[in-house]
Amino acid sequence: MDSCESLLINASLVLWHERALVVHLTTLSVSPLSLLQLLWFLTSLDAVATFFFFLYGTRHGYFLKRRGRSESVGSRDGVFKDSWPRPSSAHRHTNTSRRRQRASLLSHASRQGRERDRRSPSRRRWCGCPPSSSEICLVTDLSDKMVKICCIGAGYVGGPTMAVIALKCPDIEVVVVDISKPRIEAWNSDTLPIYEPGLDDVVKQCRGRNLFFSTDVEKHVAEADIIFVSVNTPTKTRGLGAGKAADLTYWESAARMIADVSKSDKIVVEKSTVPVKTAEAIEKILTHNSKGINYQILSNPEFLAEGTAIEDLFKPDRVLIGGRETPEGRKAVQALKDVYAHWVPEDRILTTNLWSAELSKLAANAFLAQRISSVNAISALCEATGANVTEVAYAVGKDTRIGPKFLNASVGFGGSCFQKDILNLVYICECNGLPEVANYWKQVIKINDYQKSRFVNRVVSSMFNTVAGKKIAVLGFAFKKDTGDTRETPAIDVCKGLLGDKAQISIYDPQVTEDQIQRDLAMNKFDWDHPMHLQPTSPTAVKQVSCVWDAYEATKGAHGLCILTEWDEFKTLDYQKIFDNMQKPAFVFDGRNIVDSEKLREIGFIVYSIGKPLDAWLKDMPAVA
Template sequence: MSLTVSVFGTGYLGATHAAGMAELGHTVIGIDVDEAKIARLSRGEVPFFEPGLPELIRKHVDSGRLRFTTDASVAAAEADVHFIGVGTPQRKGENAADMRFVDAVIETLAPQLTRPSVILGKSTVPVGTAARLAARVRELAPVGADAELAWNPEFLREGFAVEDTLRPDRLVLGVDKASAGRAEAMAREVYAQVLDRGTPFLVTDLATAELVKVSANAFLATKISFINAIAEICEVTGADVKELADAIGYDERIGRKFLGAGLGFGGGCLPKDIRAFQARAGELGVGHSLNFLREVDEVNLRRREHVVGLAAKCVGGVLHGAKVAVLGAAFKPNSDDVRDSPALDAAGKLYLAGADVRVYDPEAADNARAVSPKLTYSSSLEEACAGAEVILVATEWNEFKQMDPEVVAGMVAARKVIDGRNCLDPQRWIDAGWEYHGMGRFA
């Protein structure tokens, strides 16, 4: 059944979800307060890099199934279900999540709900938020209790967001058990095509649904920091963390995914989510339960310092004036997201140590320049590596993974490479005469 769906927020989450809903056959209205962003999306342009999304947006803007506006009243009047897909960034100077944008959606939308309505939250929020917002919706909406709010957390991976929207590995819906139950029925209609493929659909209470997302991110962050902590041990013992990860990964209780030692995690989700989780646990009086996440965060940040130290060793101990090529600025490949990027952070630390840093990223240069304007950005791999005394591979783009060490040797002043993502073939580079430094391997 085709529905009319509104999506509040047209950033990474909202725009992808809006396009996905249109692909599933619904008529979709994307809402945002940013007029410039709305204008671009209305022309079928995507203001960030996500593989497959521009094509999907253009397809459904052209078909008329997807449109964008700044007028929330259009959504209130026409949509059968409303999704909240706005950001919940870390509060400035604090660990807690900033809920202003989520709250603003409710304060804007709820007073305009004059017919039975369902609001499905997708943003990552502190546990307890959904219950608070549900009460606020009932208070503000002219239809009162006929305006239901439920929580439907997202589990998107940047670089694979379109696939994750259309073919998720599970759907989670948190509902108010005291409500009329329209939210679950509406969610089943929205995701009918997805559910017909046998996708697991878990219906929980509101608090559980909120905790599913942050718990998943906390676990993934812990797994990444675990292997990076082991990498620190490998580096002083001569062990190889990649071989170690392969060996323990065969244990089905552990698995190999997310056991890649390197510069650590970044982006707009894991770092701020584990900090907000700790902050919320403290507010609830159980802060001790998540004390371990503090060390997870510290291990992650320590890896960035580590590659700076490695770079200094490569150039004789003094970085001042040394030419360093940093390959990568995005926090991961197939993305232009530089939020809390280990690559950009490491480049900044090298710059502050006095190095002559040249950064190259095939997609994220503009975003990186906006965040770190003092760094020098190159338009090509060749330009970044020209005369470099050491190369740091900081984001595992295919372009970097596939570099020919013999060709790159003709660009640099010294054959020294730091494989910050353990994505190169060490023996190939060593055979080509390079001094190779991996993360937790080839000490």
């Protein structure tokens, strides 16, 4: 009897070959008597039957004339083809035959629709409505409706993320907007503004098709269904929370602009790393300026590693989406989830509330930075005791509870996120009355700063306690290999430390320009995270610094060589040639532990590698200058 009490109708009416309007009637509950009345009503009204069959072709066939040719309705999805049950010509005018036919049609459509959704999770319904009693959802399939996404901010996060979404979702129009005309021109050129392995190929496949870059911010924001906001959130340099709190000036400006230009409901997605409860503040701005428009705020933090960003986007460990725990919030979460479901397995798309998503990003970066500071702290102890940090890290990493990742001792961590996010976390803890927790995370930053200053002190003390007037070659300026990003790179602090002792520095990095290097060395701390047009336009060049485009040129005539980025090419350099062209004694300070120390010593170098047994020469030198 239960099967009679619930009639599940899932009829997919394919009106055109390119457009499919999905009519989803979910769980229409009726009593047995009402069911019989419904069937009698359908069979008694011949006009209803005529209209029903007209939608699928002729009264007695299942083909639709269009563009002068006959096409099988629904051939695109493999539904409603010739497999449809056809009425018997001998009985098609009887009520019994019609009743059986319609029941068969509806049953067939329901089975086909469920099977199609099972095979292709990405074709789930746009609205994300959970089935409910007596509910009719008229929605359009994402794969059939051109949804428009707009991303505000064409930087390291916005550009690559939107390029991959455009590649994986060819039916979705993706526009990346930015107020910086030079940056947008670069995205539309053959020389992209950022270097990331694989990015160039992705952009070239999509650009001009469904991926666009524009400075017409307001136009594309007004037209978009989903708006990603990926703007700068620098650390405040003045006022309340200076040196720790995130500056949300650009986020607030973006929110007010969205409210001003929007003419339809929007889903606004936090892509920038923001403090917990930022969504609530943005929601208030949008709501108080809504003009009757509904906004749903989602948090969708990025977990990309520069140098492997495209691979991370293709095969993410997880995609995190946080939203309000309301019916509208859940629908918005499902809408964004459907975008990622085009290529990300469902079990890797995690959904949480807004605050959990916002905090998860800060916590993830804090945990990663903590591991680096932990192994760097051990590296100092290894140098003092004669242990080898590489061997210690390998032994520790074999513990499955710990694992081997982020246990490489180095001159220190850099990048746009780690330090900024930890400082933000510290400020949030202090504001919530948790000073002990704040002090714990402060120590991660202190160890990182200590490691950089310790490296500089080792260089100076090893070279007879002075580098004044001496040429020091620096190989690598980016904060890590396979990227041109120099934000918070340890090379800045190392170079400034050497310049403070009057050294002459020659820098080579395969992806960082001389203009960027000079800019970084001239700017104050945290200025790098402001938009380019707000940074010093013509920074004063540091005269003691020269930039070259060849490692051998950089090391010619140098007294010492510092390796500050783990570029693969530095592992295969002709170090005999380098040694022959350097002043003697020739020093190598390996801040990334990428060279074979013993082979270099055989050549004649005096070698310092972080966390490894000291060269006999260095044992007699003070650790601190």
